[in-house]
Amino acid sequence: MTAALAEKGALPAPAAAPPPTARGSRRRGLDQGAPRWQIYLPLGLYLLFTLVPFYWMLLFALRPAGSNSLVPWPITGDHFQKVWSERGFGTFFQNSMIVGVASLVMTTAVALAGGYALARFDFRIKQGFMLALLASQFIPGALMLVPLFEIFKNLRMINSLGSVVIAETVFQLPLSIILISGFIKNVPMSLEEQAWVDGCGRFRAFCAVVLPLLRPGLIAVGSFAFVHSWNHFLFALMFLSSQDKQTIPVGLNTLIGADSVDLGALAAGGVVAAVPVVIVFAFIQKWLITGFSAGAVKG
Known part of the structure; x- marks a missing residue:
């Protein structure tokens, strides 16, 4: 009945839905279809760039003096004892x-x-x-x-x-x-x-x-x-x-x-x-x- 009245001009025709804007379509595409690697790869690179200096500091602090190993093994606490007791x-x-x-x-x-x-x-x-x-x-x-x-x-x-x-x-x-x-x-x-x-x-x-x-x-x-x-x-x-x-x-x-x-x-x-x-x-x-x-x- 509403459609018939609209055809006769008694009621205004319902307004058409506005077309989606390019920005809205692009945002939905990023939210729904973005590959996970586009998110985790930059975050992983940033985390690696941040943590490497800390790992290097821990490596020198925990490995024995004169060692060239890239893994702190065997672990020693001599350096901590030296700086805490001898160096004040x-x-x-x-x-x-x-x-x-x-x-x-x-x-x-x-x-x-x-x-x-x-x-x-x-x-x-x-x-x-x-x-x-x-x-x-x-x-x-x-x-x-x-x-x-x-x-x-x-x-x-x-x-x-x-x-x-x-x-x-x-x-x-x-x-x-x-x-x-x-x-x-x-x-x-x-x-x-x-x-x-x-x-x-x-x-x-x-x-x-x-x-x-x-x-x-x-x-x-x-x-x-x-x-x-x-x-x-x-x-x-x-x-x-x-x-x-x-x-x-x-x-x-x-x-x-x-x-x-x-x-x-x-x-x-x-x-x-x-x-x-x-x-x-x-x-x-x-x-x-x-x-x-x-x-x-x-x-």
Whole structure:
């Protein structure tokens, strides 16, 4: 009956379905008929390119000295014992852990306060302040060595782990504040306003409502702060003079002699330096990806 009415003009004829676009057809073809080798081959090549240096490092660290085998057999732990006991890597590891954790806490705490101010308040120099934060990322860390050294010298903080912690925090704060500000903007202001109506002050509302929602962002910022402090070489080399205060990157540099290099000890030290970072990222990868996704969406 509907078709008859349409033929007589009483009802409009149903619109024809739009033809599929070339982009939609190509996307469906990739989703349905793409060979698996087109996906796994590039991923396999990238994985091989990434893992070969790690395998080479493990090979030198685990095989006996003087061996040319491409397989670490028989496995030996002499290189690890040498770097940990004789070369002082136990002390270097402890110092790096102190610097990394302290930098993580200080960077996250200060960036949280600064990011909240940028996200929730409007003030006259806000745009200029954001521009200054972005511009500071173009300044190499080496240019900060001399002024920071003079400051720490006047404060009598040379050869102190505190000087490295402060320098790392200052160096990482601009990017951390920008990232935290983006995370806070994604939290609706209405949630805080409801807490204010219920009698909470601004600080209490922030701790009860906003802070739990920032967990992925805080983990992302904190992980960057820890890894950067763990791997950074210049600040520790410049501000720490005694061997009992040095960190792992400086300790690795001491394994390279003027005339020869102990490859087994150097590789074992590299494994010691890499293991904590790998463990940290293995446990926080879910939160890290979530934090990056949250920070990438404009609020």
